[in-house]
Amino acid sequence: MTRPAADAAPPDAPIRPVSEPPAALYVHIPFCVSLCPYCDFVVYAGAEARGPRNRIASFLDALLVELELRADALDRVHAAVPRPPLETVYLGGGTPSLVEAESLARLLDRIRARFGLAGGAEVTLEVNPGSDERGDARAWRDIGITRLSIGAQSLDRGELRRLGRRHGPGDVVESVAAARAASLGSVSLDLLYDVPSSSLETWQATLDDALALEPDHLSLYALTLDDPDAEGLTGPTGDHLPTTAGARRWRDRARGDQDDDRAAAQYGLASDRLAADGWRGYEISNWARPGHESRHNLVYWERRPYEALGPGAHAFDGHTRRWSAARLNGYLAALTPPDGSRPGLPPGGVEVIDPVTARAERIILGLRTDRGVPAALAGEAPLAGSAGWAIESGLLEEVADERLALTTRGRLLSNELFRRLV
Numbered sequence: 001m002t003r004p005a006a007d008a009a010p011p012d013a014p015i016r017p018v019s020e021p022p023a024a025l026y027v028h029i030p031f032c033v034s035l036c037p038y039c040d041f042v043v044y045a046g047a048e049a050r051g052p053r054n055r056i057a058s059f060l061d062a063l064l065v066e067l068e069l070r071a072d073a074l075d076r077v078h079a080a081v082p083r084p085p086l087e088t089v090y091l092g093g094g095t096p097s098l099v100e101a102e103s104l105a106r107l108l109d110r111i112r113a114r115f116g117l118a119g120g121a122e123v124t125l126e127v128n129p130g131s132d133e134r135g136d137a138r139a140w141r142d143i144g145i146t147r148l149s150i151g152a153q154s155l156d157r158g159e160l161r162r163l164g165r166r167h168g169p170g171d172v173v174e175s176v177a178a179a180r181a182a183s184l185g186s187v188s189l190d191l192l193y194d195v196p197s198s199s200l201e202t203w204q205a206t207l208d209d210a211l212a213l214e215p216d217h218l219s220l221y222a223l224t225l226d227d228p229d230a231e232g233l234t235g236p237t238g239d240h241l242p243t244t245a246g247a248r249r250w251r252d253r254a255r256g257d258q259d260d261d262r263a264a265a266q267y268g269l270a271s272d273r274l275a276a277d278g279w280r281g282y283e284i285s286n287w288a289r290p291g292h293e294s295r296h297n298l299v300y301w302e303r304r305p306y307e308a309l310g311p312g313a314h315a316f317d318g319h320t321r322r323w324s325a326a327r328l329n330g331y332l333a334a335l336t337p338p339d340g341s342r343p344g345l346p347p348g349g350v351e352v353i354d355p356v357t358a359r360a361e362r363i364i365l366g367l368r369t370d371r372g373v374p375a376a377l378a379g380e381a382p383l384a385g386s387a388g389w390a391i392e393s394g395l396l397e398e399v400a401d402e403r404l405a406l407t408t409r410g411r412l413l414s415n416e417l418f419r420r421l422v
Helices: 056-077 101-115 137-142 157-162 169-181 200-212 245-255 260-276 295-301 328-335 355-368 375-379 384-392 408-412 414-421
Strands: 024-029 086-093 117-127 147-153 186-193 217-222 280-283 286-288 306-309 314-316 320-324 348-352 396-399 403-406
Touching: 024 056, 024 101, 024 295, 056 101, 056 306, 056 328, 086 101, 086 295, 101 117, 101 137, 117 295, 137 169, 147 169, 157 200, 169 186, 186 200, 186 260, 200 260, 217 260, 260 280, 260 408, 295 355, 306 320, 355 403, 355 414, 375 384, 375 403, 384 396, 384 414, 403 408, 408 414
Parallel strands: 024 086, 024 306, 086 117, 117 147, 147 186, 186 217
Antiparallel strands: 217 286, 280 286, 306 314, 314 320, 320 348, 396 403
């Protein structure tokens, strides 16, 4: 049965306090060979990821325990009606491709057994392009991976060095070639713009080189240098790790080399170039060849329920948002207690979404996509007070099927509008 679109329910409809079964599963595998100074994801690097003292095996043991506990909890909540199988699984990180294929195969087998996996499900694996990090594309295909998301970030050697990346442009070329040789169904590249000391010319060259590889999907993100410590996200139950002193110094320098006008020009160049080449800009930061949109990420943007495993991972059941704490020690201690006691769920937090917040989320997430939201919402809260201003300012326009969507200018200035809705 096809699920309704996210805007099928009126924005003022009451939010049901009963959880909905997940359509998708995110699994966070928090290990990298090295830590990039701009990265805010939950990552453990160096000896914890490589060498005789690495913690990957102990983490995977704990992850499988969490999988069982989360599945048990869902079975109790949805005992009356069988849960539908998952439509998507996303193995993110970190660098999940550091994990041996055999271990990921065991993980996917347990996901199939406890959550179910629909026929034709999308199963994504994030990989770093370095020769010692990307793993074996044929092995990924054989265990059921259908989509690779390759963390290229740039195809300019100087920019890669400034970003602290270990790979070079040639590694990206080889990673895509290996994925194609393995007949993997879909290949995506992540790229960053507004990189410190970059230019419109280097960005255009990266786009040209990326398109020459003929990927199926592109994610283009402005380099954002946040401060999770100042935002209160790094405490014992927070979903971020404290920023290292070295990363903080790098970010302080890098912010001085960023430029809003350059970022806007780079985004505009990409939007125009990709549209001219037949790509669909289906979300603010994402473009796809027809049929290669990220089905997993669409679950987020359509505000559908999803489950999550791993430190720092977030889940949503249609009513409540939940996250696990980022600290690996606490995660392992809860799920694989050293004293042999009964395992429990890892520490973290929960946020119940009230109806007003839910309405705003539906509109904001809808506007992030090229489908936008029904134009009728322009007369209803919370959009009513801002829709006229956004249309007059060239941020919103009416598109097909009596819907409102962001213009390219609106995508660039979307935060200006979204702040008015919350």
